[in-house]
Amino acid sequence: xxxxxxxxxKKAKRGDVIEIKTLMSHIMETGFRHLxxxxxxxxxxxxxxxxxxxxxxxxxxxxxxxxxxxPFISFFTRATETGTFEFSWIGDRGFSETATASITVE
Amino acid sequence: xxxxxxxxxxxSRRRFLALSSAAVATVSLRSAEATPAxxxxxxxxxxxxxxxxxxxxxxxxxxxxxxxxxVPLSVSVTSPMTAEDHVRSIHLFVEKxxxxxxxxxxxxxxxxxxxxxxxxxxxxxxxxxxxxxxSDGSFWSATADVVVTLAACTEEVI
Numbered sequence: 001x002x003x004x005x006x007x008x009x010k011k012a013k014r015g016d017v018i019e020i021k022t023l024m025s026h027i028m029e030t031g032f033r034h035l036x037x038x039x040x041x042x043x044x045x046x047x048x049x050x051x052x053x054x055x056x057x058x059x060x061x062x063x064x065x066x067x068x069x070x071p072f073i074s075f076f077t078r079a080t081e082t083g084t085f086e087f088s089w090i091g092d093r094g095f096s097e098t099a100t101a102s103i104t105v106e
Numbered sequence: 107x108x109x110x111x112x113x114x115x116x117x118s119r120r121r122f123l124a125l126s127s128a129a130v131a132t133v134s135l136r137s138a139e140a141t142p143a144x145x146x147x148x149x150x151x152x153x154x155x156x157x158x159x160x161x162x163x164x165x166x167x168x169x170x171x172x173x174x175x176x177v178p179l180s181v182s183v184t185s186p187m188t189a190e191d192h193v194r195s196i197h198l199f200v201e202k203x204x205x206x207x208x209x210x211x212x213x214x215x216x217x218x219x220x221x222x223x224x225x226x227x228x229x230x231x232x233x234x235x236x237x238x239x240x241s242d243g244s245f246w247s248a249t250a251d252v253v254v255t256l257a258a259c260t261e262e263v264i
Binding site for chain 2: 030061
């Protein structure tokens with residue numbers, strides 16, 4: 001169970017380019033680290049992130065162990081209509097989290 | 107004269123064998139590390155051998171970081187972001203992490219601005235490469251060198 005921080009402007013003018021910032025809490029264990037006993041710590045990362053705007057995918061990312069713990073991703077989109085952003089994070093060991101944010105476009 | 111040459115040859119062969127076995131040992135020890143060659147291979151997988159030109163991309167990353175565990179990074183591409191001319195994807199490659207891929211980001215004309223930011227891990231001081239794929243199929247790249255004092259990725263778990 002992860003906790004998430006999302007930053008989307010509440011209001012925007014039609015056609016405005018807005019920034020969307022997301023932060024998902026996750027260990028992002030690389031799978032390249034060893035315990036003091038020499039045992040390899042298995043990989044546990046988020047592998048995929050996507051954002052839909054009123055059902056249409058506007059952004060997607062493949063994540064690798066090179067992404068820091070608690071992955072922060074920020075990107076841009078054009079505010080076209082009032083509606084909802086749906087965010088989804090999918091990862092190892094059945095990790096799956098979603099979040100939503102709404103925007104009013106005038 | 108002939109004898110000496112042969113002796114020299116034998117000597118250099120022995121040296122070569124010793125050197126190559128040392129090289130093999132180094133390779134097997136460092137197998138969990140990406141190299142400029144594996145990074146080039148990962149890039150080739152993306153581009154399919156197409157020409158990657160320098161330019162259009164700006165890769166913002168601090169030149170010196172203390173902690174390789176979280177290195178803020180931002181990539182922006184100069185593009186009008188219209189249906190005819192936009193950035194399809196942005197890809198990050200790292201030279202000396204255990205894996206050459208850093209991240210793939212897929213955007214489209216709706217993005218309005220071709221810019222993504224994230225935080226990455228760096229296992230060593232190294233070169234970072236960002237490649238953008240444009241809607242016309244062309245590839246553009248930018249590189250940045252980062253010096254890291256505390257490495258990430260492979261440190262021992264306490």
